Amino acid sequence: MADLHVVTAIGDPEFESFVARTLHSQGWNVLFRAIDRELLARYLEIPVEIKPLLIYSSDIQGVNPEFLSSISTLIERAVGFAGIDKDELDGDLIARTHDAALLMARILTQGRVPLRQQGLSSSASRRSRVIAIASANHGDGATTTAINCAIELNLLGKKVLLIDAHHQLPAVAILLGERNLNGSEPNRVSPLLEVFELTSENAAAMAETLIDACSRTDFVIIDCGLIPKAVEAVTERRWQNTFSHWIFENVDDLWIIASPRLMSTHSLQQFQALMSKQSLRARKTFILNHRVPGKRGDAQEEKFLLLVAPSHPHAIRVLPLDTRGANAAEQDRSILVESNPRGLLRKKYLELAAALTA
Secondary structure, three states: OHHHEEEEEOOOHHHHHHHHHHHHHOOOEEEEEEOOHHHHHHHHOOOOOOOOEEEEEOOOOOOOHHHHHHOHHHOOEEEEEOOOOOOOOEOOEEOOOOOHHHHHHHHHHOOOOHHHHOOOOOOOOOOOEEEEEEEOOOOOOHHHHHHHHHHHHHHOOOOEEEEEOOOOOOOHHHHHOOOOOOOOOOEEEEOOEEEEEOOOOOHHHHHHHHHHHHOOOOEEEEEEEEOOOOOHHHHOOHHHHHHHHHHHHHOOEEEEEEOOOHHHHHHHHHHHHHHOOOOOOOEEEEEEEEEOOHHHHHHHHHHHHHHHHHHOOOEEEEEEOOHHHHHHHHHHOOOHHHHOOOOHHHHHHHHHHHHHHO
8 A cells, every 4th residue: 555655854853753653653654854845856757666654844944835746756746734833734735733633633534535535425416415423432332223223224225235344244244145245346136225334445436436326326325333533443444434434524413322241431422522522514323222111211311311411413313122022033134123013123124214205
């Protein structure tokens, strides 16, 4: 991957050292550390198989737009930081930071065209409603919810693209008993359902895939697995991080599913803290899953409401604990409408789908 090879041209030794250490800690290779424009130009003239990423700052004299244009064929791209006394953005320059996670986020996203800049809002032919579904913790039900909501929408006559973007543990293909979902284009599973699995190989074409899908489907449902944490995601591989940022900037709805379990509640609290520092385009819906019956369930629901209400969500939903129905569907590689059509959980998914089409 080209971005893993870096050349720096930063005059301030303290900031340059911080940048180099941060990159090294993430497994990146700093090939050369230039202290002036002449040394940088001389190094870049050396033939290489992989073009490096250039990270520079405005305190290197002569590294200006004209110079960058002259070396554009020798580098993958350039990331420029403002001078030591400049905190605001200056043209294509970005503000310095001494926070490692924020530094990586800025390096990863600055000057990148593919997915993040190919948003859906500019698509004139868009007709789809795009919903990203994420769990607060493993096992909270994002994949189950994504699959069953997609099927329920199909039963209501809606055309759906279901995307498995759970890069840590993709499971849609397994649960649906389908193969070859990770190709370059979505697979048509039924007349109203297409399925696509996001991988490092097809991530570059994801923007085009989504824009095309939004022009011919009624809904795009994305199974994100765990909550996409935009800042923490900088330690992931580039394609994963970029898609997480894209979700935050483009989807219409973000459904966050949590269970009453302690770790799930803790992860949800972390997400709440993260969102207090970031803008979010999407409407937030919080879903309490695995609610048990009776007074204990009432207490679970009350605790959940107290946790999510300060975020002023678009909606708050509750899904019942239905271990028998969920296990039967998983073992049969089927959906709830087939394995347990009269079950409480299946009825709730039908209600969710009906609310989306109302």
